[in-house]
Amino acid sequence: MQYRSGEQGTTIPVRSDRFYKLGDDWYFNVRGGKAFGPFRCREEAEKALDEFLNPAQDYTGNVRPFGSLRALRWRKQFRD
Secondary structure, eight states: OOOOTTOOSSSOOOOOOSEEEETTEEEEEOTTSOEEEEESSHHHHHHHHHHHHSOOTTOOOOOOBTTSHHHHHHHHHHHO
16 A cells, blocks of 8 residues: 555555445445445446546446435335
């Protein structure tokens, strides 16, 4: 691990993985705590993150906030 810009001290803060899996779906987090997904596989989530961080002007990809209908159905299913 390496220090990030502006970090100081003798220890490097704990890092968490940007990608995570809930059930069969993959999601990713961005700064500010916003989550995007669901995606069928980690590779699809990684591609969506790359396109989210480096948008092309004509990009019409599959990046949806965590509040998407599929995610809402998934949460409701496991809440009951």
